[in-house]
Amino acid sequence: FYTYDDLPPGQTDYGLAHFNVGHDRARILPLLRRALELNPGLKIMATPWSPPAWMKTNQSLIGGRLIDDPRSYAAYARYFVRFIRAYRQAGVPIYAVTMQNEPQNRHPNGYPGTDMPVRQEAALIEALGPALRAAGLHTRILGYDHNWTEHPNDVASTPPGENPETEYPTDLLNTPAARWIAGIAYHCYYGDPSRQTLLHASFPAKGIWITECSGSHGPTDPPAQVFSDTLKWHARNLTLGVTRNWARTVVNWNLALDPTGGPHLNGCPTCSGVITVGPGQTVTTNAEYYTLGHLSRFVPPGAVR
DSSP: OOOSSOOOTTOOOTTOTTOOOHHHHTTHHHHHHHHHHHOTTOOOEEOOSOOOGGGBTTSSSBSOOBOSSHHHHHHHHHHHHHHHHHHHHTTOOOOEEESOSSTTOOSOSSSOBOOOOHHHHHHHHHHHHHHHHHTTOOOEEEEEEEESSOOHHHHHTSOTTSOOOTTHHHHHHTSGGGGGOOEEEEESSSSOTHHHHHHHHHOTTSEEEEEEOOOBOOTTSOHHIIIIIHHHHHIIIIIIIIGGGTOSOOOOSOSEEOTTSOSOSSSOSSBOOSEEEOSTTOEEEOHHHHHHHHHHHHSOTTOOO
8 A cells, every 4th residue: 555655653744845656657657648649538537545654543554544633634635736736747647536435434444445424524525625726726626525324334334423424515615615525426336327416406516426337256156246246237327327317437446357356455345347357368358348338339428407
């Protein structure tokens, strides 16, 4: 696991003197530049799974919260700005950022994650919005980035005495931070797309983006789940359900994986890609390839239903 400003335990870097995107220059940035060459209309979204450990209450990339201190919010906002600038200078413009991948996944299974309640996400956005404007950057800020409905396990993991925030997107858009938020990002793993229409009815000026949805290719999954059931579920809930409920995007996660579901560092061992690469250079098209293909081939960007 890594961030762009990792330090030995006990050290801090609120001035971001050690900030560096060098890790990404070997493979990630060249891959993104090549993708943009193939499709100049591609939009790149960036989502952090954790702030640097020195910014967090547990000093770890796994779990914990952002330290509730103005210095942390200001430094993390500058971190976003530095990242967006570095990527733009490397030829990869960032269309949108979310503040935290799955902010209500409070105890990730051995992979980076952060519990970020509404008040902290709002505070971070209040720091980031003006910082982006001052830097002359037009990257959009998307809020939330989690399921249509809060998963019961996430509700159960709420710290004692705290609100589980089952209406996180609405609560966030009811804060002053809403002026900096382009809209709400959703994942598909609990609830259903009708939640998007309920949100749109309350906040018609805010956009809705689907930013993650994956099928499953586990060794114990029945063959129907691996292909036909995934095909039908994604067609109903993404191709049709998402687009009928105000979303501007359909995003599958991941794009390409190997036959073991890798590479990955802990987390989901069964999540499937749009394609599977391997053994060798063999490429297998999964159910997600066909549902996504029906949109990407026949529905031009900017089309409205």
